Amino acid sequence: MFRRRGQGEEPKNDLELTDEETDAAVDDAVETGSDGGPWDAEDSFPELERIDFGAVQVPIGPSLEVQVNVEATEADAEGNPIGGRLVAITVVHGESGLQLQAFAAPKRSGIWDEVRRETGAEITEAGGQAEDAEGPFGTELRAMVPVQIPDEVKDQVPDEIREQGFAWQPVRFIGVDGPRWFLRGVVSGAAVEDEEQWQVLEDVFRNVVVLRGDQPMPPRELLELTLPEEAQEALAQQGDEDDGFNPFERGPEITEVR
Numbered sequence: 001m002f003r004r005r006g007q008g009e010e011p012k013n014d015l016e017l018t019d020e021e022t023d024a025a026v027d028d029a030v031e032t033g034s035d036g037g038p039w040d041a042e043d044s045f046p047e048l049e050r051i052d053f054g055a056v057q058v059p060i061g062p063s064l065e066v067q068v069n070v071e072a073t074e075a076d077a078e079g080n081p082i083g084g085r086l087v088a089i090t091v092v093h094g095e096s097g098l099q100l101q102a103f104a105a106p107k108r109s110g111i112w113d114e115v116r117r118e119t120g121a122e123i124t125e126a127g128g129q130a131e132d133a134e135g136p137f138g139t140e141l142r143a144m145v146p147v148q149i150p151d152e153v154k155d156q157v158p159d160e161i162r163e164q165g166f167a168w169q170p171v172r173f174i175g176v177d178g179p180r181w182f183l184r185g186v187v188s189g190a191a192v193e194d195e196e197q198w199q200v201l202e203d204v205f206r207n208v209v210v211l212r213g214d215q216p217m218p219p220r221e222l223l224e225l226t227l228p229e230e231a232q233e234a235l236a237q238q239g240d241e242d243d244g245f246n247p248f249e250r251g252p253e254i255t256e257v258r
Contacts, residue, residue, distance in 0.1 A: 038176050038183050041211040048207055055102045055223035056183070057209040058089055063200065065092040068227070069099065086225035091204050096191030098201040102210050103182045104217035110177025111219060115184070116141050119173055128168075136202055141173040142192075174205065181212040181223065 039045035050057040051066055060066060069088035091098045105111050120130035123143050130143040146166045172187040185205045191197040
C-alpha cells in the first residue's frame with residue numbers, strides 16, 4: 001500500500017482524531033456551515049495521513065489497502081492493455097470496498113440529485129433494483145445489481161445461482177456536492193450491511209480532501225487523478241528491471257457519470 005505524509009509534520013497511522021483535532025473539526029463545521037467532510041482543499045480540515053492522488057487526497061490507516069482503478073487507453077498487437085489513465089481510487093477494508101471518484105460540477109448547483117436518479121434508472125433498466133435512502137451524507141442510493149459469475153468460481157456457487165447465470169450484489173452509492181466539485185463513493189461488500197465495517201469506510205469518505213483546481217471544466221468531467229511521486233518512481237524502477245511489467249491492469253467496472 002502506498003503511504004504519503006499528510007499536512008501534519010508527524011503522520012498518523014489511523015483515522016482516530018485527537019481531542020484537539022475533533023474540536024478543530026467542529027469549529028470548522030461552524031465556520032463553513034457544513035457537518036464536516038469530505039473537505040475542499042481550501043478548507044481547514046483535520047490533519048491525517050493521506051495519499052495524494054492529485055484531485056483527491058485519501059486518508060489511510062493500518063487496516064486499509066488502497067488500490068488504483070485504471071481505464072485502458074492503448075493495447076498491444078494481442079489486444080492486451082499497455083497504457084491507461086487513473087479513473088478511480090478504491091479503499092479496501094476487510095471484505096469491503098469504497099470506490100472514490102471526483103467530478104467537476106457547476107458553480108451554483110450540485111449534481112448528486114440528478115446523478116442519483118440517472119444511476120437508479122440505469123440499474124433498474126439492467127434488471128436490478130434501486131431506491132433512495134437517508135444516510136450520514138444525506139440521500140444515498142441503495143441498490144441490488146446483477147453481476148456475472150466468473151467462470152473460475154461457478155462451481156462454488158449454489159445450483160440455482162449458477163443456472164440463472166448471475167448473482168445479486170448489494171451496493172450503496174453515496175455522494176456529496178462541494179464547491180464546483182462532486183465526490184461519489186460506491187460501497188460494496190460486507191460494509192453495505194455490516195455496521196462495523198461501514199463505520200471505517202464512512203470515516204474514510206468523510207476525511208477525503210478534494211482539489212478542484214482553477215481550470216474551467218464541463219460539469220461531470222472526471223477530475224484528474226495522478227499517482228503519488230514515490231509510486232511513480234517505484235513503478236519506473238520495477239519497469240526497468242522487468243520489461244514485461246505492466247502497471248496498467250484493468251480495475252473493476254465503474255458506473256459512469258455522464
